[in-house]
Amino acid sequence: MITKTAKPFVKWVGGKTQLLPHLTKIVDTIYLNNQIDSYVEPFIGGGALFFWLCSNKQVKSAIISDVNEDLILTYRVVQQFTKKLINQLALLEQQYVAANDEHREIMYYEIRKQYNLEKTQINYEKLVTNWSVNRASKFIFLNKTCFNGLYRQNSKGQFNVPFGRYKTPKICDADNLINCAATLKNVNILCGDFKSTEKYVVKNSLVYLDPPYKPITKTASFTKYHKDDFGDDDQIRLADYYKRIDELGAKIILSNSDPMSVNSNNSFFDDLYSNFDISRVDVLRAVSAAAASRKVVKELIIKNFELGLI
Numbered sequence: 001m002i003t004k005t006a007k008p009f010v011k012w013v014g015g016k017t018q019l020l021p022h023l024t025k026i027v028d029t030i031y032l033n034n035q036i037d038s039y040v041e042p043f044i045g046g047g048a049l050f051f052w053l054c055s056n057k058q059v060k061s062a063i064i065s066d067v068n069e070d071l072i073l074t075y076r077v078v079q080q081f082t083k084k085l086i087n088q089l090a091l092l093e094q095q096y097v098a099a100n101d102e103h104r105e106i107m108y109y110e111i112r113k114q115y116n117l118e119k120t121q122i123n124y125e126k127l128v129t130n131w132s133v134n135r136a137s138k139f140i141f142l143n144k145t146c147f148n149g150l151y152r153q154n155s156k157g158q159f160n161v162p163f164g165r166y167k168t169p170k171i172c173d174a175d176n177l178i179n180c181a182a183t184l185k186n187v188n189i190l191c192g193d194f195k196s197t198e199k200y201v202v203k204n205s206l207v208y209l210d211p212p213y214k215p216i217t218k219t220a221s222f223t224k225y226h227k228d229d230f231g232d233d234d235q236i237r238l239a240d241y242y243k244r245i246d247e248l249g250a251k252i253i254l255s256n257s258d259p260m261s262v263n264s265n266n267s268f269f270d271d272l273y274s275n276f277d278i279s280r281v282d283v284l285r286a287v288s289a290a291a292a293s294r295k296v297v298k299e300l301i302i303k304n305f306e307l308g309l310i
Ligand SMILES: C[S@@+](CC[C@H](N)C(=O)[O-])C[C@H]1O[C@@H](n2cnc3c(N)ncnc32)[C@H](O)[C@@H]1O
Pocket: 012, 013, 014, 015, 016, 042, 043, 044, 045, 046, 047, 048, 049, 065, 066, 067, 068, 192, 193, 194, 195, 210, 211, 212, 213, 225, 226, 229, 230, 234
């Protein structure tokens, strides 16, 4: 399938705007020289590379997955109940745009409160139209109006990002949602730990792994997407997964932060992936909680092949 140009329908921390040109160049070369039968992305987040791929290449089959239940519920609603979702988002946008700053803030915190209250009653296995569309519309509304499009939960799993003060947030991007739905039409959307995608990987799969980044300073924590953190033990589990699917013959690309950017002795990833091709690219990142401290750091792209040799 090559679908119309679709782009991520949520803003996601760790979204790949800066890495995307590097990643797409690699994918172009893979597609030129190899037969790719399936695409597997176990940490889908906003899906920047996935949406680019489906808009630019023939993707015969795709499996996307994430541990965040509400994100995955929203992908499924975009896939199956597009029109109903667009209608609800259009209503929310109308209400939000008509309100003054004070009422916008009240509306945001009211929806956040309802979103957190109903969380305990949800059966994520069931996709019953009304409640699932309602929940997905709250998810997108909060994403578009919260501070920086963050998704952060407290230890009880409650979404706790403050109000964002955007002048004209596009809460209902109907055209893009329709294009996303077309892209997702035959895609297998799973929810769970990355390990559960292993059984879908075969010789001719392209696998993109974009896990929560390892924090490179004590104050920078890019890992709190979900109440369960992604720690060093998970990075090690992921390296084992990488080695197993490498043996199957799949083409694998992984991105992560580079701890060497701040400590030249920290060879955590160089050691874990010593048998693979590691390259470093420059990106501009906030390396501490203060936005003013954005600076150029390196990020890692780890492949199980060399571009000149495939
Ligand atoms: C760096 S983000 C992915 C960003 C994505 N590439 C994009 O373009 O927006 C990492 C994602 O991993 C998910 N995640 C965290 N722990 C996970 C786990 N154990 N298994 C699968 N997904 C996980 C988070 O919910 C988050 O969406």
